[in-house]
Structures are given as structure tokens and as C-alpha cells.
């Protein structure tokens with residue numbers, strides 16, 4: 001079983017998730033910790049709970065989702081997993097972040113390039129990777145069928161969808177991908193978005209105004 005723990009980090013109120021298996025192995029998804037206080041909070045959480053962090057998983061390359069990568073790599077010596085097409089955005093993240101006073105001492109490095117359909121292990125648990133661009137190039141979501149959880153980054157939100165007006169955005173790709181790859185998951189799948197509260201596939205399929213022409 002995977003347990004999901006959420007931190008809300010940085011001025012963008014970004015959700016960073018720690019996915020914890022019963023063996024206490026964990027993966028950190030989209031670490032957005034950006035100052036000393038937030039670095040300490042996530043580090044202490046991992047140490048005090050006796051967790052064994054295995055990897056950093058990125059849903060996409062926007063700076064508010066990756067500004068904590070360097071600190072966690074230095075602290076826990078973790079490999080960074082992301083889709084190859086997210087690399088361009090990651091390399092321009094420090095430049096975009098500077099406008100918001102968020103600094104990167106160095107460029108985060110992708111150590112392992114994940115692909116659509118790939119399966120990853122966290123302890124005894126498995127997560128599948130689905131490529132779903134449209135918000136950003138190389139966007140993916142992580143899905144565990146037995147745990148009925150999907151960690152979706154900025155693809156889908158509670159009552160909204162990711163913006164498509166940024167570099168590499170495409171509304172048709174995003175909506176098409178949400179309909180064919182996310183809304184086809186079981187209705188009771190819990191959805192953990194990159195910002196804001198969690199939701200379920202069923203709730204979004206029925207009530208999300210961006211996905212329902214009738215509403």
C-alpha cells in the first residue's frame with residue numbers, strides 16, 4: 001500500500017508529495033521546497049519517520065515543481081526521474097524562477113529518463129508512468145492501480161485543468177489526453193494535483209467545467 005503525504009511549498013502553493021510504501025521506502029514527487037524552513041521540514045519528515053527515500057519523480061519541468069530537487073539530491077543522494085521532453089523546461093527553470101526570487105545554485109539533472117508505459121517500483125509498490133503533454137512538454141502522471149491513486153502534476157486540478165498558455169502548452173493535447181488517459185481510470189481513483197486540494201476521477205468527470213460541455 002502506498003500512503004500519500006502532502007507538503008505545500010513555495011510562493012506558488014505547490015503540492016510536493018511523499019509516496020510511502022509499507023517498507024518505509026518512499027519517492028518524493030515534485031519537491032518544491034525553496035528556502036531553509038521548507039528544506040528542514042521535508043528533511044525532518046523523512047528522517048523522523050525513518051523513511052528510506054529512493055528517488056525523486058518529476059511530473060514536469062516548471063520551476064515551482066523542481067526548486068527543491070538540488071537540496072534533496074545533496075541531502076539524500078537521490079536519482080531524479082523525469083520524461084526526456086521535460087529536460088528543455090528544466091534547463092530554463094532557473095531563468096524563469098529568478099523573476100520570483102527563487103534561485104537555483106545549479107541546474108537540476110535528470111538521471112533517469114522515464115517513458116510512457118514504464119513501471120517504477122517503490123518498495124513493494126508499483127507506479128506506472130503515462131505521458132500526457134499539453135500543460136508542458138514531457139508532462140507525465142504517476143498511477144497506482146491497486147492503491148487507486150494518480151499523481152498528476154498540473155495536468156488536472158480540482159475543478160480546473162492546467163494552463164496551456166506557457167511555453168510548450170497545447171490545449172487540444174491536454175484535453176485529449178485527459179479524456180483518453182485520465183478519465184478512463186476508475187471513478188474512485190484519488191487524484192493528487194500539483195496545486196490545490198485532491199479530488200477523484202469521478203468528481204472531475206462529472207463536475208469539472210473544462211471537461212463538461214453541458215455545464
Ligand SMILES: [Zn+2]
Nearest residue numbers: 060062136154
Ligand atoms: Zn506547471
Ligand SMILES: [Zn+2]
Nearest residue numbers: 062064154194
Ligand atoms: Zn505548478
